[in-house]
Amino acid sequence: MSFYKICLLASYMIGYPLTMYAQTFEESDKDTHQVPLKIMHAEPLYIDLIRDLGARKGEREWNIGMGMTDKLTYDSYQVLVEYEFAPINRVGMEVEVPLTFYTPNSRTEFRPANRIESLKTAVQYTFLVHQRARLSAAIGYLNELEVASFDKLTTRHMFTGYLVNPFLVVAKRIGANFHSLIYTGPQLRYHFSGSFWEKSYELHTNFHYMIPDTRNFIGMEINKHFAQGDFNLVIRPQMRLSIAENLLVGIVPGVPISKDQERLSFFMRLIYEPKHKKH
Template sequence: MTTHCLKTKLWTLLLITFTVYTTHAQTNTNQSNSIKDSLYIQKVEGKKDRPKVLHAEPLYIDLIRDLGARKGEREWNVGLGLTDNITHDEYTALIEYEWAPIDRLGLEVELPFSIYYPTISDAATPGSSLHSIKLAAQYTFFVSEKKKLSMAVGYIHEFQLTDFKNYQNDTFFTGNVYNPFVVVAKRWGQNFHTLLYTGPQFSTRYADNSQQTDWQINSNFHYMIPGSRNFIGLEFNKEIKKSDFDMTIRPQMRVEVTEHLLVGIVTGIPIKRENERFSTFLRLIYEPSH
């Protein structure tokens, strides 16, 4: 046997060994991730007397509480955002607390702030404010672990507030927003998630008795990373005002920092740049033990 032939056979043997080892390691990793996914799903869903389906929750237009929420669940959220508009920048912040007083019912209180900074000299910008006091409720009326499907109805009420600069001279409450909505969510297998969140938004202003009706249609697609609670996904936030249609696409990701703390990162890309350009949003999610 020649030296060349011996070297060829040796390299072939090494290649086969490496391929088998890599395939075996990848199989073990996939099996390990699959087991972790199954255990996480079992942890969320595994109470037959109180059925619940694990769904990925969107990060920008989030839910009032998990679909199929169980009594005692609660969560704190802090959000920070920046939106680049044509004439000004908008800095946003929110503080949000949500909890489930009984099975399947979620309640929420949110305080959203907006601060505006002009980017063009002498540009007319909105006034900075605590935008509103938001109170919300959501009830999951249908849960099917077999079909991996959940449905809920909810209602958000906003008490709109005047700008900071007008606290001394103006009416503190300036109007109301009434927002009933429906949520339908479906998980496909262990890792793929879809969700539709939609409903009308009725606004009234005290100053001129004006009324306005908008429609919000938010569709979502998420992929949960195998072996983790992390996910990547897309939100399609659509708004219809009379004959005007706007949509912002929001790529996003959620990262688990600790068992109780998660971080969500969102980018906003409007399909038409009439007033708004790119935006970013960061959400800190803290889930105490329950």
Template sequence: MKPLYKILLLFLVFSYVGYGQENNETPDENLPLKLVHAEPLYIDLIRDLGARKGEKEWNIGAGISDNLDFDSYEFLVEYEWAVADRLGLEIEIPVTLFSRNAVRSTNISKPADRIESIKLAGQYTFLVSEKLQTSLAFGNIVEIELADLNGLSLNNLTQGLLINPFFVAATRLTPSWHALLYTGPRFLTGWNGHENSVAYEINSNLHYMIPNTSNFIGLEVNQLIHDGKLETVLRPQMRVEIMETLKIGIVPGISLNRNNERFSSFIRLIYEPHH
């Protein structure tokens, strides 16, 4: 437990001595109202709720998961920007590599390495209420699922199309306590031997944002209903501002469905140029 205490201590030090934006809406009357909400770090939003035209952000993520008989390594690069007030777009390329778990002796073959998809998404914030301290948004994600790397060819580039409409509701319970719900269905249409599937995701979040900073600590709960089963992963997390335009997010994962996955970890590097 000692390493955890050290991480929390460093988080508190960065929170109070580092400089960051206040967790309040910008008072400039010439700009559209925008409430600052703590954004989940694993399944993040397409763009800030109430985003203003011209805002943009780069994300680089890396993670590892213990999947019992093999380990998976995930990497992603994403770019998101606001093309108009309250309207954000995103493009993301996720990659997953696999290796056999050396601790367990098994004859089970590991999955093939993959560039998972080309992910395109949009999100529109249709309500920003200062009175209720609440923002509401809807959006849609379209993922062009790519074939496994060992079978990738000009005649076999894709294996399916995923459509994921979603709804986001975020509220500031107090200036520091933030809650957020991200939910929606996932429709996968497969081809080249891949089946169709339907699932529903529910992502619930509760964060404590350190006053007068953009640093926070909290819990993200990722749930997926698929084939009548509920899969749940708990992701305690924290975000620390390294400099005004650069933040880092640290996310361990604890699966409640031990038959598929045990533990995981994920790190997200967030670069947001001045706007």
């Protein structure tokens, strides 16, 4: 038998079983993993995620947020409308429109102009779901196109700048009911008026306790922001309550460590999850 025939026979004897094994593995994987693995993690309420970690195709969520912050010389009121959806497994996308209204307080008559803060779009990909370690990790990108205040808003002067924010999310369940999560990444803001970049960095740590057999939790969100030598830290105790099968409400007071820029704040988030077809 020639050397060529020996090589051909050997490749067939080795390659055929490997091919059959790969086909069997793929068919078994399709049968047993029709629903992608997803670990439930407590999602922070103030700086929330683009979508649940390990999001499954078809998941959707509407958010309506309302908040108030004492800014020393004036008060700001925030309203936001946010839509999240998962076009494919493990990929979440988001569109958000936040608005801010200002009122003077007893200390001064000064207040900034009311405005649509920005047009936000974001995407998030969960690249790790480890069942044994109860660990999930995702990377994402947020783009924010900043809008001019109402008193300066024209067709020629509509946007004042934009912000880009790549980020990393790592979440781990500790035991059955305790949850931890880190959200971090740089923020780069470009101002059209001065043609310059403003750099900052955010690091948010979260700890929650989820009440067994419910979606309710209590916890703590610690928001840290670093910008040009300045450091801002706000502690946000929070709780989430399920008031219907697909309707939740989150309540978040805010306590800043330093009161140089703001005092107490309050934020509430209404979360509605429309039913979706499960695979």
